Amino acid sequence: MTQDTPTVAVVAIGRNEGQRLVDCLASLQGKVARVVYVDSGSVDMSVQNARDVGAEVVELSSDRPFTAARGRAAGYAHLKTGEMPDYVQFIDGDCRVDPDWIARASSALDADMELGLVTGWRRERFPEASLYNDLCHDEWNRPEGLIETCGGDIMVRPAAYEEAGGFDETVIAAEDDEFCVRMRKAGWLLRRIPYEMTYHDAGMTRFSQWWQRAVRSGHGFAQVGHMHPPYFAKEQKRVVLYGGAVPLAALILWLVWPVTLVLIAAVYGLNYVRTVKGLTQAGMETPRARRHGLLLTLSKFPNILGMGMFHYRRLKGRHMQIIEYK
Template sequence: MSASIAVVVIGRNEGERLKRSLASVQAQVTRIVYVDSGSRDDSVAHARNLGIEVVELDTSEPFTAARGRNAGFMALQRAGDLPDFVQFIDGDCLLVPGWIAAGVAHLESRSDLGIVTGWRSEIDRDRSVYNAICDFEWHRPAGPIEACGGDMMVRARAFLTLGGFNSQVIAAEDDEFCVRMRKTGLGIERLPLAMTRHDAAMTRLSEWWRRAVRSGHGFAQVGHLHSVHFRAERRRVWLYGLLLPLLALGGLGLLLAGSVQAGGLIVAAVLAGYGLSWVRTVQGLIRARLPPREALHHALYLSLSKFPNLIGMLTYHFRRWQQRDMHIIEYK
């Protein structure tokens, strides 16, 4: 491996997960920066004990994953010897053996690429339906892609040219970065290789709900910055999260007012719309090779997710209207 590589790990109160993450990174790379976002556990002390450079973010400014990754990159830049490539990884992830060498080799052979990524999978997929949903989300087809998650290997000079991640974007900051990367003419590719193993550790409905709220915030914020991106997602949220419920309420109002036929037709049409959407989602998941029983469960949560997604979208628009800071939405 002739090219130079460094890894930036970001985390906040990850505990044992961070310890495992750093160990997996040290097995492949010697140059590592850990960026901590106000942890109250022993994350900072543990990283320093391993001899890893630590950047502690100023707590007076809102934390975002984008801000953390940028701070890690700047630490590499300040050292005066910028590597050719930088691998970003979240502190709740393990780096799969062999990924670094494979990613570097591919970027070295393809000057037209700015980013390569691989497959992320859940460490404990069967612990909960929420972990299983995450695991399915991570595993997407290999090849040229429009965007990827925050676990990515980036060409350092391209990162520098773009000015890094947008630190004001609190969710889907990786999508926003990828949109700008593609506008420079550099492509993004997912290799058919395992890259990281993630530990969502979601066991409660409330955690899944907050994560869906955060996703909705990302749909709205990135959509505001780049109107084409997440357009389909935003349309589905407006339709199934707001318009159809309003129609259903109108139908119920007619029923209460005595217009049984008109009100009944409206309510029935709304229910049919949700039912048809659920059936189509199940069929799509099965075509994507998800077992039928899991597809039934996943489709239900995907249908329900439009409501917390709507809350997240409205939260973003309210914050923007009020010119408020974009604070992170934590789900764990």
């Protein structure tokens, strides 16, 4: 690095990521000044694998719930024990970093002092492995430019991180959205630049994994929406309608007028058709749109469970426990 080249440190988080973490850390070699790996109670070789490649390791204690936000916050706090870099790249341990990403992201932050963070395009490594992986692949494909929120693979300006207050470890899902909301409230801009950033391995091959992930999304809708209204208001209304109100109406009407079940089925059929139409208009091939549309239509049911879980925990004053799908 030359004197004018900004220094970048990485905070990687993980839990039992196996080979995915090995690939993640290998993709960072020679690209950054420091790598901090934060482990959330792994029982595999993750901690040793990280140490073997020279990463600084932070092992979270089990005295309170593991969350991605807690891991990121702990990694950032560890960085402050040494010389702080110009920028901090956060990454999930199941992702590889594109070889050119670090230089491109740091250059973008150098060029615009109003930017608090930049993100890029996350791609799914094995979209053909399952319908669920393919759904993730489409989730990551978002337009470039100024954005409101993004996922957790981000390069952050430390001043912006500090002003926003960092990650809130009590948020167990959509913690990246919640952090971005606070960063924008603090007056910083967020941008997605048009470059490949990371290559993700969702590793979802079973319907049960997809279901749990959708439950977690519902929890995120409710928790972040509760913290920052009206954020996620549209998503919550949609979930309450199709995941709660329509099924409840179906149950009540079935008891007095069974034929109404046909009308209820038509409601979901129309929602499916509209979803597929939206996907095809966005450029997705019709066969993929039909498969994705089915999961997106079904997702309202696990979503409503996740939303209910959050509000039950909130009203009972209970800790927000992580919802795992791997």
